[in-house]
Each structure stands twice: as C-alpha cells, then as structure tokens.
Amino acid sequence: MALTFNEQFDQHGAWRREFALRLKLLSEWLKDHDLLDSAVEERLRRLESQIRTDKVMVAFVAEFSRGKSELINAIFFAGYKRRIMPASAGRTTMCPTELGYDPEVPPCLRLLPIETRLQTQPLMEWRMVPEKWHRVDLDVNDPDQLSQAIEKVSEIRRVTVDQARALGLWHDDTPEDNPMTGADGLVEIPKWRHALINIAHPLLKQGLVILDTPGLNAIGAEPELTVNLIPQAHAVVFILAADTGVTKSDLQIWREHLISEDNASDSRLVVLNKIDTLWDALSTPAQVQAQIERQRATTAEILGLKQHQVIPVSGQKGLVAKVNDDHELLKASRLPVLEQALAHGVMGQRQKILRASVAANITELRMEGTRHLSIRRRDLAEQMMELKGLRGKNMQVIKHMRARIEQEQGEFDASGARIHAVRSVHLKLLRDVFNLLGTAALKTEMTELTDALRQPGLKLGVRKAYAKTFDRLREGLRKAAKISDEIQTMLTGTFRQLNAEYGFSLQAPREPDLARYERDLDLVERSHNQYLGVSNALRLAQPEFADRLVRALATRLRVIYESALGEVELWNKSAAAQLDAQLRERRRNFGRRLEAIERIQQAASGLDDRIAEIEAQEAGLDQLDAKLAELTQHLGNTPLGARAPVAEPVLKTA
Template identity: 70%
Template sequence: MATSFNEQLDQHGTWRREFALRLKLLGEWLNDHDLLDTAVQERLKRLESQVRSDKVMVAFVAEFSRGKSEMINAIFFAGYGRRIMPASAGRTTMCPTEMGYDAEVPPCLRLLPIETRLQPQALMEWRMVPEQWTRIDLDVDNPQQLAASFEMVSQTRKVTQDEARALGFWHSQAPEDNPLVDADGLVEVPKWRHALINIAHPLLKQGLVILDTPGLNAIGAEPELTVSLIPQAQAVVFILGADTGVTKSDLAIWREHLVSDSTGTEARLVVLNKIDTLWDELSTPEQISAQIERQKATTADILGLRAEQVIAVSAQKGLVAKVSQDEALLQKSCLGLLENALGEGMLLERQRILRLAMNNGISELRTDTARTIHIRKRDLTEQSMELQGLKGKNAGVIKHMKSRIAQEQIDFDLGGAKLHAVRSVHLKLLKEVFDILGAKVLKAEMGQLIEALTQKGLKLGVKKAYGETFTRLRANFATVQRLTAEMHSMLSVMFTQLNTEYGFSLQAIQEPDLNFYLNDFEMAQRSHLQYLGISNVFKLAQPEFSDRLVRALSARVRSIHESALSEVEFWSKSAAAQLDAQLRERRRAFVRRMDAVDRIQQAAGGLDERLDEIAQQETGLDQLEQKLMELTSHLINSPQATAESLDLETASA
C-alpha cells in the first residue's frame, strides 16, 4: 500500500536521476562541439552535484514515550513487515540518530561514544574522524539483524553524578530534570552521543534523511542539535501524546528548541499520536472524533499554529495496518493524513526550490554557450565580407590583406598587457575576500567569543557577546559584498573597453548576492540566542558547555563561509572563462583568416571555395544553436520526462 509521501519522494528521486543523466549527455554534446569552456564545465558540474546530492531532512522531535520511533517505523519501514527502529515501552532512542544513504559507505551503523563530550571538538568535527566511531555492519536484507543492530541506539551506561555533570546530564540547579540515582549512587546516561545509520532503503536512496531525536534532557545536552541540525531540517515533526496533550516538558521543547518569535512555523507539523488510547467502546465514534478535534484545537492554540498543522494519528495502528494490509484500520489510524502533509507540503516545496535552481542554472548555461556560438557566427560573417572584397583583386591586394591581418594579430597580442594588469587587481581583491571569510578570521572571532564566555559565574551578558560576534560576522559579509561590487565595476569597464576596441560581446555578470548567506546567519543567530534563554543560564556557567556551544556555532559559520566563498569563486571563474573564451575564439579567427588568404594566394578557385565553406559553417552554427535551445529547453520545460524519451543519438550528433 504505497503512500503519497513515498510515491512523491520516489518520483522526485527519479526526476533527479534523469536530470543528472541529461546534464551528463548535454556536457558530452557540448564537448563534442568544442563548446565546453571552463565556466560552462564548472556550471554543469555544480548543477549535477546539486541535483544528485540534494537531501530532504525530516526531523522527528518528541519527549520520551510519545511514540516517535513507532511513527518512523510506520511511515518509512512498514515494508519490512516488522519494527526496525526500537519502539518498546519506556525510553528507546537514547541518542540522536541520523538515517540516510551514502553510496560510497557500506551499509552500517556508526556510534559515537558519549565520552567524546568531554573533549572540545564539535559533532561536525567528529564526523571527520570515522575511526573514533563504533561501527556495526548491516545486512539490509535481514530485518531481524537490522532491528537487533538498531537496538544499540537505546543502550545506556551507569556513571557517577560528577561524570554525569561533566557529560551534560546532571544539573544541580535543576534537580527535577536530573536522572534517578540508584542504590549505588549511580545514574543512567546514554552510552552513545550520536548515531549514523547508512542503509540503501528506497526512500533514503532518493535523498531522504531522517533525524530521530531523544527527549528534552538529551536535546539540551547537545547544543549542535538545536543550533544546527534541527533548524536546517526541511520539516520538523513534533510529536505529542493525544491522551496528554501539551505537557510542561513538551512545551519546553517547543519554546526552547523548535520555535521563536522571529521564525515562522510553516515547516512545523505537530502530531497528536496514540489516538487509539481514546478509542473507547463506551463512547460513540462521534464522541471520540469530537474529543480528538478538541484536543487538536487546544494544541494549536497553545502552540500558536494553524489548525491544519496539527494532525492526530495512531502510529502503532498505522504500522499494524500496513503490515497486515488492513485498509480499514489504516484509514482509522489517520496515518495517511500525516503522509499527505509531508508529501504535499514539505516535499513539493523542496522539489519546487530545487527545480527552480536547476532551471536558472540551465538558462545561464544556455546564455553562456549561445554567446560563444554568436561569436563564431560573427567572425564568419566578418571573414565572408572580408573575402568578398577580394573578388577581382590582384595578388598585391591579397598580399596587403595578409600583412594587415598579421599586424592586427600583433596589436591584439600587445593588448594582453592591459588584461594582465586588470586580472592582477581582480585576483588581489579576490584574495581579500578569501582572507575575510577564511579560517584565520573565523578562528579569531570564535576566540573572542570564547573569551567573553569564560568569565566567572553566570553568563548574564552572553547574549550581548553573541550579538557582537554576529554583528562583526555580518560586517565581514558587507565588506565582501563591497569587494565583489568593486570587482564587478572593474570588469564592466574592462569588458566595455574590449567590446569597443575588438568587437567582443563580453558582459560582466552581476556579482553574487550574499543576502542568502546573511539569511543563514540570521537563522544561526536566532537558534543560538533562543538557546541562551534563562533555562540554560546554569549550563552556560560550565566552561565545557559554553565551549561546545561555540564550537557548534563555529562549525555552522564555517559551512556558511565555505558556501559563500564557493559562490564568489564560481562567479570569478565565470567572468574569467567568458573572457578566455572570446580571446580564444579571436585567436582562432586570426588563424582562419590567415589560412584563407594563403589558400587564395595558392589557387585561383580558392576564394569561392572558402566562401562556400564559410556558408556551410554558418549553416552548421545555426543548427548548433537550434540544438542547444532544444536540449536546454527539454531540461527546463520537461522535468518529468523519462530518460528513455531522450534521443541519445541526436544528443551526441
């Protein structure tokens, strides 16, 4: 029984694979016709990487015993005919668990020991050290082995109160949140800090990433979850109990980790799970339905959501219904409503954004390539007019033309000194950009923040310190935007001069708009400031906690910087590649013109023969331009077309 979410994700994955195939074929066709310059090649590479690696992360967040793992089983893994994620009574998922697919990694479960919290590295840094993770190989065709392996995410260990405090699970200022102390004075904490599951599940292969988070205490102890992973999820499913509604701890998770006054809630879905606990034989179906609707309305009101963002389901009955193929029970479980919300809301919006990016990229690629074809056509037209003027002329005139072409080439080559000077300034400005957004500056910024947070006692000025840090980071981006604008202005002047002097058709590409990355900064700042509320003020008094928080921020900002640098570098390469392409075409034109005059000198019929060749080349370029429009239009306008419909012979013709 396929669900809308599964079907839509599968269709999206099919489109991504076919689009990547079409991009590859387009690249081969461009290469065959000598149209694959550096800029076009880089753009194709970026587009293919983006469409192949696009991920859709769905974060499931809940306090303990809300049925979160059971819901993941019901939505994603019912096809195995049994539970895969541990979903027994009591606490199941003790550590944050990411489930996805990487074709370069064998099927496995990787577990990061909880003791790594005693060291300063951020979670993102530990990902780069695979030898520190405990690895269990998985047999994807053996559901029993999978389920048994996944049980390890629920493992715990006993530690002293001091050890628990160092690990972030014991807070003297908030005793009500501390774990129970046993007869030996020990407390139970998760054995693992983080889990990564890599399996070739059909949905995961399509780019889905599932983030399964534990309860409030575990979320609060791992700042990177709140300030990085959860905010970047395309959808967050917040799970409550239908029988209890919004409890105090549920409300704490919602307010402290999932929403703030300055962020929207459109990507949030709230699920009232376990509606089967309300199925009472002493109540009529109408009474049960009314009770569920009241609970939904109350929940929406408390959390400040639209009513349609609250969905009531029974994950357990939905899983049973799918495994037993009981359509009536599946309908009663209302699981399909949640799947529709995920598919039609979050997934379709993600697809729309990706396809828009692909369409824009292909349009720009077409413009760059068409410009090269137009240059070739213009050079042929000029050469044809030049040769037409030789009709009926004597050998002296032809010899003079040959000398004139040679002199033009010499003058053109001498103009290269100007280009070299402008390029030197351009590279100098580009180096400034890389310095500003580089690791050295970021390390200094984070060092200042750490210093501000290492003051004694409560960190009552911590928000101010964070605010000042983000102000400086935004100022750096403003400087980068000014430098790229300066580079764009310089290129515009140079391109205009070259267009005037040499008849080029250079067009300075608008510098990158860094507002997208500033928005990422805003989101990072909001998530951090939200985390610095009064409930965490005692945690911030612990140097190791503040250090982990800053390292999480550093990892997030580094990722933003690297993405912005990549964008600026690509823009710079595109400008240089456009110039290089037209310089290369002009030098080729000199060679062709000189070759044509040589042939005319050597044979009386050479002039007419060369004019016929030019006419044929012009026809060929017209056909080339038409084929370019056809191939790129197919990518832009027919995203759902099947790979089989692509004429591979034509594409490679």
C-alpha cells in the first residue's frame, strides 16, 4: 500500500537517525586507528551536519479563502483532533507563517511587527534579533491553548491610507489590489509581518518546515518570500477553489511567483480544494465526477501543467474524516491522493538527492582511509625489503646501513623548504579564489546594483541592471574556476614529482565543481526576473522597496557563495592533509628504520623479531582495510524505514 506523506517522512527521519548513529561509530573507529586527518574529519563533520540539519520545506501558496490553512490542518495536524491553524469563517492567516522545530528554542510563536517594513533589513537579518519579535509561549500538550495562541497570525490593524502606503501595502496606481477603506477612512492591514511557530510536532522534529503564505498582496509586498523562500522550497502546493477554478488573482500569483521551468515537475502541485462544494444532491456521483474532471482539465490547460499535477481535494472533509476516523469520508475527500503525491514527489526526490550526495561523500571517505593505509603498507614493504637484505650481513654492513638511513633522513628534512615554497604558491592562488567568492566581492556587487536601482524614474530598465549584475557575478565565478584549474594543474604536477622522488602515493583530489554554482545563479536570476514584471515596476520606483529586494537577493547569494567557498576549502584541506599524512608517515618511517637497526645491533635475534613484527603489522593493515570497507558499505546501506536496527553487530564490535 502506498505511503502517505507523513509515513514517508517518518521513514526518512528514521533513516537520518540511523545514519547519524552509524556515522558516529565510523568516526570513532577511524579516530581509534589514527585514520582521522583534517580532511577526513571535515568530510565527516559535513556529512553529519548535512544529515542533522537537512530540512524539507513545503510551501502552501494561495489567494485568500481557498482553504489553505484547513488543508495544512488536515495533512499535518489532524492528530490533535481539532484545528490548529486558524481556518474557521472570518479567521485566516494574514502573514507568512513558518512552522518548524528548533530544539534550542522553547515551544513558542514569534511574531514580527508589521512596522519593521519601514526598515530595509531582510527577514533573515530580523531572525537574528529575537528581542524585536513578539513572543507567545505554547503548550504543545494543550491543543486548545495551542490553537488559540496561533490565532494571533490572523490579527489585523486599522491604519490610515498614508500609513498603509508607507508600509508598502497601498498603491495608488493599482487601486484594485488595495485593501478596502472603511467608513472611517481606515484600512485593514496585517498586524504582523512574519510568524515563526516552533513546536515539537513529530514531523517538524524530523526536519519538515511548513511555509503558509497569505494572499497575493502579502506575497507581492514581501520580496523575500518570492525570491528566496518559495523558490527554495522543496515543494510548492498551489491551492485553488474547485468551484471558481483559476481566477485572475490566482493566475497572477502563478505567473509572477510560482512558474519555474527548472523545478522538477513533481515539486509543483496544484490543489483544487473544496470539491465538497460540488457534491450536489441533485446530481449523480458520475455527474459530480465529470464536473470535477472538467474543472481539473481546464485548470491544467490554463496553468500549462499535466493533468495529473492538478489534484482535486476537500481539505475540510479530509480533516473531519481523520478526526472522526471516517474511512469512507476520507476516501471521498481524496486527501490520501494528495498525501501520496507529496510523499513520492517531495520525499522521493529529496531522499534521492540526499542519498546521492551521501554516497559520493562515503566514497571519498573510503578513498581517504584507503590512502592512509596504502602509505603505511608501502612503508612497511620498504622496511621489510631493507631488513631482509641485511640477513647474513656483518655488523659493519649494518652500521653502514644506519649511516645511509640517517643521510636519507637529513636530505628529506632539507627538502621541506621546497615543499613549503610550493605550498606558498598554492595558497596565494587560493587567496585569489577566496577574494572572488568572498563577502567583500558580493557586497561590492550589491552596492552597485542598489545604486543603479536608486536612479530616478520608473525602473523600466531594472532587468538590464540585474542582468549586468548577474553577468559580473558569473564572470567572477568563471575566474575562480579558472584559477582552480591552475591550482589543480600545479597540484597534479607537484604530486607527480614528489611521488617520483620520494615514493609517495599523492593524488590530487577532485577539483571543486564551480560550474554548478553558476547554474544556481541562473535560477536566482530567473526568480528575480519573474518578480520584476510590469506589475512591480511601480513598487520598484520606491527606493526602500528596491533596497529590500537587493537585500533579499544578497541573502540568497550569500548562501550560494558560502557553499562554493566550503567546497574549495574542503578541496584544499584534502590536498594538504594528503601531503601532511605522507610527510608524517615518512618521518615515522625513518624513526622505525633506525630503531630496527639499533635493535639488530644490540641482539642477534633482533632482525628476525623485527621482520615478524612487520609481517604482523601488514596482516593488521589488511584487517583494517577490510573493516574500513565493511563500515563504509554498512554506512551506505543504512536501511530506509522506522524499524531499522539501532546498529548491526559489525559496528558494535568494531
């Protein structure tokens, strides 16, 4: 039987917990056997962080009164046996609301006052200033208190038209989009700009983040929603009303904020909600079904989707059915069909991406560990050959051998200056890459874009200003990639030379793929161009709105550039750690060889004893190599499912 989204997410959480446990045990084993250099440690840390912090964001987007909050209640909160998100008549979500879980923060609702829109800081910066948010503590064991507290996201304020205009919620040039004016001349606006709900719901604890967005006005007025949060969501559920189909404002939201040709088709789902309004006692079930299918086909055609991406549902009946354990009503609501689409589309795709990334990192871990063992194995082989060559030789020959080892050691130590010089050139080039991808370069670009947008008059040339900015950003990435190529060529040549001279087994690590960050830039540019349509030209004439848009862009770009820098740093660490490991092992090797000569000089049986020790060490390395292969394979084969064993015996006894 197909899994619901909640069940699939439960399995995903179980897989993450089991993987984290196996990773911890592998890390301890590597440390115990001195196989944990800085590069391996960094890769383990990133893997652990990736699994621990992996989030899956599902954004629910709709115009007002489409039943969005009720649908969220039905899918995620039916276990409370009542509504949690405000969804009754006259009560609706007025501000963008994120539901997630942070163990460092007590259960609470945090609300950002609407007045913060008068300042240019993006939402990401406001998140760093918790004292500016209004906080309401939540009792997760009391559904009534929880529901009552969360109703605050529905609160409104009545302000003058001038105040609404200053907040960017009133536009003289588009009167049809403005809120209605009361008899007293005041207009209703949201009391809060953004809401964060932190509760230990089982799904939220496992990394699910739900983004509940209000209607068109709120989405358009908050650029960070359109250019950051919604594009980065792993799935977007766009909700329409089955009885009205695609209205003008629905179509505007879809065209300006949701179309994205680079998103996987199954990450964009359209829900025809409230199909129960079409359940007509005067029509046969077949007639009702035909009407739903017609509306579904028309919706798919208007939005340019395949029909299977449009899912008819009754969120309200689905919630009622779950609360009352009414299986027939649940089936009629078609809610399970939507849950399965989310499970296969969102979770299936997310697991596929995460597992591919994890598999690549495990392969690199295995290679790093094997390389360490190979260095040790080669040094043992050299010692064995040297010692076997001493059999039957007199003490004078052994003394001469000691002198030769000491000479080799001296020459090797003297070569350190040359290796240091190579590293200096490498680090100089690396600094150039860091400068191109660093915060200062990004800040300069954002300042230039802000200056361009502050030019007087309507921003009809705004696309051109953005295009120039992204062209320069792409050029910077290409320069960084070119320097990376130079470093890689230099590393390859240097490592080949050191291998030839000292018998090392250095191998230049895989070069960072900076081209994929250029593709990320393309996606960001596309989402901004989508937002820079004619409908927003008037807003862009306001300097504070343009500043807010640029700050939102900077927030998104910072994430991309930090990821690119992280990949370059890991590449550098991997190269440096290899060289350090081989230099360290070679120095140890000299020490062991001199110690063996000394023991042979002191006792006749010393030679045979030392040869036996090396044979035992070689056998030990074979066992370590087999165990490393076993552990990394075990890590990669972490089972998907809640009933996975905590740890298999191979890890317990390692």
